[in-house]
Amino acid sequence: xxxxxxVKLPDPMLRQVSKPIATVDADTRRLLDDMLGTxxxxxxxxxxxxxxxxxxxxxxxxxxxxxxxxxxxxxxxxEVVWSSEEQSDYEEGCLSxxxxxxxxxxxxxxxxxxxxxxxEAQELHANGILSTCIQHEIDHLNGVLFIDYLSKxxxxxxxxxxxxxxxxxxx
Ligand SMILES: [Zn+2]
Numbered sequence: 001x002x003x004x005x006x007v008k009l010p011d012p013m014l015r016q017v018s019k020p021i022a023t024v025d026a027d028t029r030r031l032l033d034d035m036l037g038t039x040x041x042x043x044x045x046x047x048x049x050x051x052x053x054x055x056x057x058x059x060x061x062x063x064x065x066x067x068x069x070x071x072x073x074x075x076x077x078x079e080v081v082w083s084s085e086e087q088s089d090y091e092e093g094c095l096s097x098x099x100x101x102x103x104x105x106x107x108x109x110x111x112x113x114x115x116x117x118x119x120e121a122q123e124l125h126a127n128g129i130l131s132t133c134i135q136h137e138i139d140h141l142n143g144v145l146f147i148d149y150l151s152k153x154x155x156x157x158x159x160x161x162x163x164x165x166x167x168x169x170x171x
Contacts, residue, residue: 024119048140
């Protein structure tokens with residue numbers, strides 16, 4: 001397992017649409033391990049492959065608290081097949097946009113289909129923070145960031161701040 005560099009705003013890579021993984025094999029599992037290690041190291045609760053510069057549709061999530069046993073979830077080629085009309089608000093953050101948090105409204109529940117670490121087809125019905133986290137990470141696979149849900153004014157301000165920090169070599 002290698003801890004990889006996290007791609008940060010305003011890197012255009014974050015706007016790339018990731019490609020499906022055709023075959024889940026040893027390379028895929030190596031990628032998932034690197035993603036998980038990088039996420040735990042950060043630390044964070046979710047990471048998409050593009051956040052370590054790999055444009056493939058793979059996500060790792062672990063909502064276990066620091067004191068709890070680790071419970072990693074691996075989502076390959078996830079697809080939302082249903083989302084609830086009921087919405088919920090969560091203050092979101094992102095490892096690619098460090099130290100910035102804001103409220104985002106999303107469907108409260110989602111159902112998804114995906115492949116697991118072994119390549120087996122799976123289904124999942126998620127609510128609460130897991131639902132929010134899954135939707136945030138799937139957005140990454142489509143080049144969408146949580147700041148896209150904020151007003152243009154707010155978004156521009158965040159992007160500007162990170163562009164400036166990058167220029168000054170602070171990222
Ligand atoms: Zn994110």
